[in-house]
Each structure stands twice: as C-alpha cells, then as structure tokens.
Amino acid sequence: MIKEKGQVLLDYINKYVSLTEAEKDILLSKVTYRKYLKGQFIVQQGDVCKYECFVLSGCTKTFYMDSDGQEHIVMFSIEDWWTSDMGSFITQTPADYNVQCLENTELILFSYDIIEDLYAAIPKLERFFRQIIQRALVASQKRIVRRFSLSAKERYIYFRNQYPKIEQRIPQYMVASYLGITKEFLSKIKKELALK
Incomplete structure (x- = not known):
C-alpha cells in the first residue's frame, strides 16, 4: 500500500x-x-x-x-x-x-x-x-500581478479556467476569499456570466 x-x-x-x-x-x-x-x-x-x-x-x-x-x-x-x-x-x-x-x-x-x-x-x-x-514563486508573483491588474470578474474567470477541479470541491465563500471579494459579489459575477 x-x-x-x-x-x-x-x-x-x-x-x-x-x-x-x-x-x-x-x-x-x-x-x-x-x-x-x-x-x-x-x-x-x-x-x-x-x-x-x-x-x-x-x-x-x-x-x-x-x-x-x-x-x-x-x-x-x-x-x-x-x-x-x-x-x-x-x-x-x-x-x-x-x-x-x-x-x-x-x-x-x-x-x-x-x-x-x-x-x-x-x-x-x-x-x-x-x-x-x-x-x-512564479505562480505567487503572477497572482499578485493579477490581483492588481484584473477586475474581480476577470480574476474569477481566470480561477475557474485555471483550476476547474478545485472550484467544484470548495464552498463559494472560500473562492470569494481567495479572489479577495465578498461571497455576495462572487454570486453577482456568476449570475452575470450565466446570462451570457
């Protein structure tokens, strides 16, 4: 084993x-x-x-x-x-x-x-x-740049595309914390994206 x-x-x-x-x-x-x-x-x-x-x-x-x-x-x-x-x-x-x-x-x-x-x-x-x-180190530095250069919606789209297996396994409030936004704002972003 x-x-x-x-x-x-x-x-x-x-x-x-x-x-x-x-x-x-x-x-x-x-x-x-x-x-x-x-x-x-x-x-x-x-x-x-x-x-x-x-x-x-x-x-x-x-x-x-x-x-x-x-x-x-x-x-x-x-x-x-x-x-x-x-x-x-x-x-x-x-x-x-x-x-x-x-x-x-x-x-x-x-x-x-x-x-x-x-x-x-x-x-x-x-x-x-x-x-x-x-x-x-490179991943950490790129994440810092994304935090400053991308909107919350863009950061969420990047997270979803980069780590699809993770999003399915964790509560939404944790995704929001990782993205540096509130869970309510994340919910709003997801609704917007679902309408497109």
Missing part, C-alpha cells in the same frame, strides 16, 4: 528528474505517509512548519487569519500538488499561514531533516525541489 502511494510521488518527480532504482529505494525509505481528517490542521499560524507535504488525495487551503478573525485564503492544494507554509519550513521559524484540510486528505510528508538527508544522498532531489519552489 505504501509502495503504491510512493509510486504516485515517484511518477510526479520523474516529470522533473530521473532517479535510479537505488535512488528510488532511498527516497521511499525516507517518506512518511499520513491521513488527515476534514478540518484538521497540517500547520497553524505561529507554529513552526515541520513538513513539506505532497498531496496524494484530498484538498487543503492555506490561509492567513488577521487580528479581526477574518480569513484570507492564499492557496488551495489538491492531488499531485504540494502544501505547507514554505517560508516557515525553509527558515524553521513560526508560520504566517494555516494549512487546513477541506476534505479527508492523504499526504506524503518530508521533515526538514529528512529533506536535508535526501539532498545529500540524492543530489538530483535538490534540483527537483528547487524547480518546485521556483514554480511556486
């Missing part, structure tokens, strides 16, 4: 770097597999993020809770995506974000020490993780 789950990760990694059979065995010997229930937190604001997580199944949201108790969603993660508070994980300092499961979720977890060990044992993995982090 764990081997099958590990194969999903290996198939994903293989899109970026080729591992030998020996390297695959080393990697699989170091992974931790864990199930979380809907509503459970993988990391909470203020705690140090202990794991970089690969999503096998399920859906998570990454969000910041402001001092008024308002939730600001910055990311969703589904199958074959990564999730964590990257800044906290890399620096091993308190997390700015919460990562919470929106569905029962299965993850492969890498602790900070395990990733460092893997870099030493399999140097290719350092290149792999660098590529993943670079892609995440």
Whole structure:
C-alpha cells in the first residue's frame, strides 16, 4: 500500500528528474505517509512548519487569519500538488499561514531533516525541489500581478479556467476569499456570466 502511494510521488518527480532504482529505494525509505481528517490542521499560524507535504488525495487551503478573525485564503492544494507554509519550513521559524484540510486528505510528508538527508544522498532531489519552489514563486508573483491588474470578474474567470477541479470541491465563500471579494459579489459575477 505504501509502495503504491510512493509510486504516485515517484511518477510526479520523474516529470522533473530521473532517479535510479537505488535512488528510488532511498527516497521511499525516507517518506512518511499520513491521513488527515476534514478540518484538521497540517500547520497553524505561529507554529513552526515541520513538513513539506505532497498531496496524494484530498484538498487543503492555506490561509492567513488577521487580528479581526477574518480569513484570507492564499492557496488551495489538491492531488499531485504540494502544501505547507514554505517560508516557515525553509527558515524553521513560526508560520504566517494555516494549512487546513477541506476534505479527508492523504499526504506524503518530508521533515526538514529528512529533506536535508535526501539532498545529500540524492543530489538530483535538490534540483527537483528547487524547480518546485521556483514554480511556486512564479505562480505567487503572477497572482499578485493579477490581483492588481484584473477586475474581480476577470480574476474569477481566470480561477475557474485555471483550476476547474478545485472550484467544484470548495464552498463559494472560500473562492470569494481567495479572489479577495465578498461571497455576495462572487454570486453577482456568476449570475452575470450565466446570462451570457
């Protein structure tokens, strides 16, 4: 069972770097597999993020809770995506974000020490993780530009087209939070689009 789950990760990694059979065995010997229930937190604001997580199944949201108790969603993660508070994980300092499961979720977890060990044992993995982090940075920067340059309707259309599998799985108020608008305004945008 764990081997099958590990194969999903290996198939994903293989899109970026080729591992030998020996390297695959080393990697699989170091992974931790864990199930979380809907509503459970993988990391909470203020705690140090202990794991970089690969999503096998399920859906998570990454969000910041402001001092008024308002939730600001910055990311969703589904199958074959990564999730964590990257800044906290890399620096091993308190997390700015919460990562919470929106569905029962299965993850492969890498602790900070395990990733460092893997870099030493399999140097290719350092290149792999660098590529993943670079892609995440680019996506984050593009999202910031969209936030400033696109209207709310354009941001919603982009989200819907880019992430069709996510919209079907999450409540509309979370989509609105991610887009930086109210759920009422999102409802209005959806009605407008339905009329076209």
